[in-house]
Amino acid sequence: MKYRSVFEIIGPVMIGPSSSHTAGAARIGLVARQLFLSQPDHVTFRLYGSFAKTYQGHGTDVALLGGILGFDTSDQRLTNAFTEAEDADLTYEFIEENEVSRHPNTVKIEMKKADKEMSLVGISIGGGKVEITELNGFELGLSGNHPAILVVHHDRYGAIASVASVLAEKKINIGHMEVSRKEEGKEALMVIEVDQNVYESTLEEISKLEHITQVTKVHE
Template sequence: MVSLLDIIGPVMVGPSSSHTAGACRLGLLARCLVGGTPQSARIELHGSFARTGEGHGTDKAIAGGLMGFRPDDERLRVALDIMDREGLDFIFEKTTLGEDNDVHPNTVRITVTRDDRTAVMQGSSLGAGRVLVTQIDGYPVEVTGNLNTIVLVAEDVKGSVARIATLLADAALNIATLRLSRKQRGGDAFMVIELDEQPGEGVRDTIRALPWVRWAFRLDKVGAA
């Protein structure tokens, strides 16, 4: 069923929901992986993003998202000027991230660094402001930004999923989806947990304090809905 949002698009600054609203939301998600505005970022634009993104303001939208601006923030129009004024090192490049049949044309890979934390995120803008993150630090994921999300990397130990689920339940947080992936048995496991409610920083910090958790970050809801 086609929704009203699909027809008229989201409230936003800029000419294209795919090239501006969706691109901004991808920037917002990427900044969460380092806990705030990155000091530096490498932004690799693929397909239509690479061909027409500059004219449609994709570069401004992603930069604005990385700085915490929402899709309807008037500052998106001058995001690159603000970036320069703040001394942020955001580099834009055109690239090919795969075959057209395998990678959505509006796809970007963003490498962000803040202090001692670096993260790599790949995601696509699907239209009407909707996005899908498909990779984080090389792990395959499916993150839409429509729900509050916790992402974490932990040692692949028995009972880890149950321990985290119990911790979230104790905090009165309901799990909507939970996806777990690993590259090999006994290695690191990557967990994506979507929640109906917004977790507080204390929940994230409690998860981080678990001895087998390497890192954990909260992705705030940025969805088009």
């Protein structure tokens, strides 16, 4: 069952006009901002399917940009995202792609700041709900609707168990977990959705574990 309550069907409190094209887009942008850990200097939005065809009329462009600026779906500043971006010295571009994607509401976000770069692919699946399907080439299934921990690590025996052990010690329940790797024995990515927010001290403890190279969290 996709929706657990009538409130999920209605979607989040949001600036309109569309839960899929506006609220979902803003949430994808916000997750991208959280994963990047700071505001980028430049962002490229590659739009696919209906996002590419209707992004201006449905406010998808404003919503995506507002999310990158750190605005939530109900933030009144979303409607002034272009002005806010200019004030924040954030440059951006929207590119309409003709390539067929696996979902009609798809965007690839590419962010840059000095020598730091990150890319992710997000889809808006309706009712303001989203899924992040790719991060820096790693395939994943991050909903963005629950607190989550992303752990980049060396693909070694015991790495996953050590992270799970820390979470169990802190009494943090894992709702969903998956691991993606590009090549056996190389770099891998853990995506762990949890039932409650995770303190920075816990993230720091995880980051000190053997084989762990980077730890990031996504807020609900």
